[in-house]
Amino acid sequence: MGEVQTIGLVRLPHAAGLPLPAYETAGAAGFDLRAAVEADAPLVLEPMARALVPTGFVFEIPLGFEGQVRPRSGLAARHGITCLNTPGTVDSDYRGEVKVILINLGAEPFTIERGMRIAQMVIAPSPQAQLEERAQAGETARGKGGFGSTGV
Numbered sequence: 001m002g003e004v005q006t007i008g009l010v011r012l013p014h015a016a017g018l019p020l021p022a023y024e025t026a027g028a029a030g031f032d033l034r035a036a037v038e039a040d041a042p043l044v045l046e047p048m049a050r051a052l053v054p055t056g057f058v059f060e061i062p063l064g065f066e067g068q069v070r071p072r073s074g075l076a077a078r079h080g081i082t083c084l085n086t087p088g089t090v091d092s093d094y095r096g097e098v099k100v101i102l103i104n105l106g107a108e109p110f111t112i113e114r115g116m117r118i119a120q121m122v123i124a125p126s127p128q129a130q131l132e133e134r135a136q137a138g139e140t141a142r143g144k145g146g147f148g149s150t151g152v
């Protein structure tokens, strides 16, 4: 296992009283993100509707890493709720509130209550590469074959 990274968390006023994001099991890949919507104003997502759902936290992700915002499989399998831009990318230099773009692909309206665990964030290494313009690409066995060129 590599070195354990520390992620700073800043709680915004509208996250007052919410549990801190946490890894739910000892070996969980991601920590869950909760909806920081008002307790008296749950968000109703109609079928095919999407919403930018606040989490109430700012995350300080170390340089060389990213946060990947991913759907929860239970919400997806049971209700058709997923992240529209999965995996969402949280940059290491982002200091705004992390939000989750949820979409309801199910047939029924879905209600998001305050504190509901709506998505998870996985911290992953993401080195920045050096981009170098070239006249042509080097040859490979695959060449330009793609999009099913090896069969189905």
Ligand SMILES: O=c1ccn([C@H]2C[C@H](O)[C@@H](COP(=O)(O)OP(=O)(O)OP(=O)(O)O)O2)c(=O)[nH]1
Residues within 6 Å of the ligand: 069, 085, 087, 088, 089, 090, 091, 092, 094, 097, 098, 099, 100, 101
């Ligand atoms: O699911 C997501 C995806 C992104 N972000 C935040 C963190 C990320 O660092 C920033 C920008 O994301 P991205 O680069 O994907 O969006 P963009 O449309 O390219 O916006 P920008 O021009 O700000 O980079 O938005 C979230 O909070 N949740």
Ligand SMILES: [Mg+2]
Residues within 6 Å of the ligand: none
């Ligand atoms: Mg961007």
